[in-house]
Amino acid sequence: MDKDFKSIVLNNSDTIVQKWLAEIDTMKRANYSDSVSEELLESTNREFVNIIFNSIKNQGETEKLQQFAEKLIHLGWQVSYITDGLQVFRRVTIDFILDQSDKVDSHYISELMQQVDLWVEPVIRQLVNEYSGNWENIISLQRVALQELSAPLIPVIDNITVMPLIGTIDTERAKLIMEGLLDGVIKHNSEVVLIDITGVPVVDTMVAHHIIQAAEAVRLIGATCILVGIRPEIAQTIVNLGIDLSKFPTKSSLRKGFITALEMTGRQIVDSGQKDDSIEQMMDSLGGA
Structure with a gap:
């Protein structure tokens, strides 16, 4: 100036x-x-x-x-x-x-x-x-x-972990899910991983393909995936699209999936006649049957 x-x-x-x-x-x-x-x-x-x-x-x-x-x-x-x-x-x-x-x-x-x-x-x-x-x-x-934060892997009990998925799954996020699953299975010595899709609004061919790939990758390193949170409308979409999910177990709720995971790891819920508040609280947190 x-x-x-x-x-x-x-x-x-x-x-x-x-x-x-x-x-x-x-x-x-x-x-x-x-x-x-x-x-x-x-x-x-x-x-x-x-x-x-x-x-x-x-x-x-x-x-x-x-x-x-x-x-x-x-x-x-x-x-x-x-x-x-x-x-x-x-x-x-x-x-x-x-x-x-x-x-x-x-x-x-x-x-x-x-x-x-x-x-x-x-x-x-x-x-x-x-x-x-x-x-x-x-x-x-x-x-x-x-x-x-998009795909956390949460160990809930020895050898059993949960991955809750929320929101849309695209190719980039699917890659993160795959990496998180593989790293988490090894880190937590997981035998069973429950992939919870309750919060995924739409399951189309691409989303199902990504989930199947992730489950197959986990199987190759010695663990098993259980797909949980399949709502009636999601089940109908999967059938209409002809998507084959027969290679790994599926359950309608996280609670049912957790019970199956216990059985797969040689454990079960036994009624001892005494109320165990910690077990009840954990089961309640996993959702209704």
């Missing part, structure tokens, strides 16, 4: 800040802050405008810009807050300088706009790039976390 323009802005920062705050306040509810308190909005606006002036004084400094972008992401604000705020500041600054100047010729106005743009545009790019980069990093971390 030209030294004369820069000195005008810095020497009249209080006035420009007030004009900027007044304009940005009229936009707040329309764009980015419906759920933001007045106190938080006011403090963030003042932090934003301070960062803008700091950028005028110390061009090229990026640390505060990065920190501010990270703060906006954690607040959940849209990137439009950044772009709108800087465009408002650009307009307010140009209008203020023109009001203070006796020069109104086109050359002066053009030079002023060019100089302000040379300063504002890099700040916009810097903040937007920082915002986008941090947002992509957060999305990436969330994706990894969701993948880790």
Whole structure:
């Protein structure tokens, strides 16, 4: 920015800040802050405008810009807050300088706009790039976390584990299920794995194919899969599609599947005549018959 323009802005920062705050306040509810308190909005606006002036004084400094972008992401604000705020500041600054100047010729106005743009545009790019980069990093971390939680393998008793599946199963998730099953069977020394599809809304040919592949892979390393949670509508779909699930046991509920798993591992539930609360609680947690 030209030294004369820069000195005008810095020497009249209080006035420009007030004009900027007044304009940005009229936009707040329309764009980015419906759920933001007045106190938080006011403090963030003042932090934003301070960062803008700091950028005028110390061009090229990026640390505060990065920190501010990270703060906006954690607040959940849209990137439009950044772009709108800087465009408002650009307009307010140009209008203020023109009001203070006796020069109104086109050359002066053009030079002023060019100089302000040379300063504002890099700040916009810097903040937007920082915002986008941090947002992509957060999305990436969330994706990894969701993948880790998408197919948990839970050991419920010696040699018996359960994998509850919830939501849609696509090719990428099927690969994670396969890897989780194989690693979990070895880690927990499982003899029987119950794959619970109660929470899977649709079982089509592709989903069934992935489940069959996973069960076959588990069989090859010495364990057995039991498919549980087959609802009547799912059973009808499987029959209509001609899907062959005869290679491994299927049960309508996790409770029934668990009883079968006990039998396959040489155990059974015996009524001793005394109520064992722990067994009752475990069976209740596995669902009704």
